[in-house]
Amino acid sequence: MSDRDEASLVEHFQAAASLWERGCRGEALTAAEHKGFHRLARDRFYTFVLSVNHSQAQGDGAKIDSLVRSLVLDLDQSPGLKAEWYVSEWADASFGELVTAGLEALER
Numbered sequence: 001m002s003d004r005d006e007a008s009l010v011e012h013f014q015a016a017a018s019l020w021e022r023g024c025r026g027e028a029l030t031a032a033e034h035k036g037f038h039r040l041a042r043d044r045f046y047t048f049v050l051s052v053n054h055s056q057a058q059g060d061g062a063k064i065d066s067l068v069r070s071l072v073l074d075l076d077q078s079p080g081l082k083a084e085w086y087v088s089e090w091a092d093a094s095f096g097e098l099v100t101a102g103l104e105a106l107e108r
Contacts, residue, residue: 016040026079041084044074052095068095072102 001009016036023029023037048071055063075082082103090096 023080024078041081045088045090068098071099075103076106
């Protein structure tokens with residue numbers, strides 16, 4: 001990899017990290033930035049679903065509980081990410097219902 005390619009890659013990841021931080025905080029984003037943040041949020045939620053499915057296949061209920069608690073805490077501390085959760089297809093599906101219930105319990 002050339003120095004130029006490496007610098008370009010570093011720049012890409014720095015921009016994505018900045019977008020992730022601003023989006024999670026719930027800062028105002030441009031339409032293009034919101035689209036990018038939406039994709040990042042979907043990746044986070046999809047990773048959660050894959051991890052839960054793997055843990056379920058392994059019969060590891062404790063790991064599932066840990067994954068749910070972890071996502072609930074992430075969402076509770078990240079208003080922009082929480083907003084994305086509520087409009088995602090996973091919020092009301094399978095183990096997503098446990099996450100949504102956990103969020104609602106924290107809001108009381």
